[in-house]
Amino acid sequence: MTQALSKTSASQLTTLKLEMHVLFVNGKFCKNPKIVNADDFFTSLDDTPGNTLNSVGSNVTDVNVDRIPGLNTLGESAARIDFAPLGQNPPHTHPRASEILAVAVGTLYVGFVSSNQDGNRLFAKVLNQGDVFVFPIGLIHFQFNLGRTPAVAFASLSSQNPGTITIANAVFGSDPPISPDFLAKSFQVDKNIIKLLQKRFDNNEN
Incomplete structure (x- = not known):
């Protein structure tokens, strides 16, 4: 029993050591190549x-x-x-x-x-x-x-x-909002239309 526990602890320690030797690249941690497996290169987009x-x-x-x-x-x-x-x-x-x-x-x-x-x-x-x-x-x-x-x-x-920059969200849903006077002149429409669009795109889920 003691021998089995000793083997388990040694295995866990080895895994921990391997996981500690990682690189931080492009804002993400790279796994140690010695513990990478096929699942690291796979995902499923089901039906x-x-x-x-x-x-x-x-x-x-x-x-x-x-x-x-x-x-x-x-x-x-x-x-x-x-x-x-x-x-x-x-x-x-x-x-x-x-x-x-x-x-x-x-x-x-x-x-x-x-x-x-x-x-x-x-x-x-x-x-x-x-x-x-x-x-x-x-x-x-x-x-x-x-x-x-x-x-x-x-x-x-x-x-x-x-x-990804969704055009309408960026222009009419910015935080804080872009000046309606500026946008009205840019789009050559009445300021009330701009205000309506800003209200519609405020906190838009898309």
Whole structure:
């Protein structure tokens, strides 16, 4: 019995020592290679859709280093995007990543807008199951479910931390709010419209 306890204690001590020898990279701890296993490179996105009962009718499930520790330092991340019928992923940007989107279920209208210097050109397509579209780094882009049934897409992003800036939330939901007078002049609309938008996007869940 004493020998068994001694072996257990030695094993636990060895594991503790291995776990203590870690590196802090990209804001995350890297596990010691000697105790890494297959589960550190795996996650499951099962058939249960994300909750799309929100104002935009979509849900983004991030697949990043928090979900797959083995992604740390690899410069990649991914996402599953679920869409309710007529749901959308509103105009947004990823400041640190380009994105490749593949449609798994349904039909999506997707697109991005080029920079001011390129004339703010719209590049858009209707995608069906199996279709793939690329959104270049930093450009405003969107997805919209054209169908009357749910849709699912998977995205791959070229950064461990791509960032997401949803345009309406950033402009009208900032904390503290941007001056309504300034925004009214910027958007060339009545200030009351700006105030209405700021009220709508205040503490928005998206």
